Amino acid sequence: MKRILTAILFTLSWAFTWADSPLTSTHFAENYNDHPMVQMALRLSDDSDTNIPVSMLDFLADKKSPIDVRLAVINAIGWNFDGKTSGQQLLEYLSKRYKAKTADKLAKKLDAGTLAVYAYALAMSNYFEVEDAKELAHKAVKKDKSKSFSVAFITSLIDAQVYLDSDWSMVYKVVNDVLHDGSLHLDMRQEAIDSVMDYIGEYKNY
Secondary structure (H helix, E strand, O other), rough: HHHHHHHHHHHHHHHHHHOOOOOOOOOHHHHHOHHHHHHHHHHHOOOOOOOOHHHHHHHHHHHOHHHHHHHHHHHHHHOOOOOOOHHHHHHHHHHHHOOOOOOOHHHHHOHHHHHHHHHHHHHHHHOOOOHHHHHHHHHHHHHHHOOOOOHHHHHHHHHHHHOOOOHHHHHHHHHHHHHOOOOOOOOOOOHHHHHHHHHHHHHOOO
């Protein structure tokens, strides 16, 4: 009986650790709540799983839409302990829009910003398994000729999520390195960055 109780407590501890994580505990959408699309996404986030409206999918897929606002929309849609289908919905929409039959072909066709948005949506949909999202996000960084801070920053959060399972000392470092990369073009609101770092800073001393 004692061993069963210990196993249950260990499982619960592991689950709560992941629920309190770089992806699930960094809330920056509120710093963009003056944007109508973010407002809509914040309302949708109350659902256990979100059926993303076509107008929102259009916005997320449009490379002319500001990258930081698009990422804020994904942040607003949020996550669910049992997983969400937002990443899959965006994949299906983008695949049809770009006539891509596989995820690999789609990644090649997408611009850096849209690829980063898709990677973030995929990671938020299932934050327990983010290796595919990490690979896509790094492809976005490599593609990104504009040196977008937003693209690099969201990639670092996905990296931090991976490190949470292996090396907590890297959680702060990988995000902080991007924060202090002077070669990047700052295209995210400072208050949004501060919101993320308020949480990530808790890992500084590991």
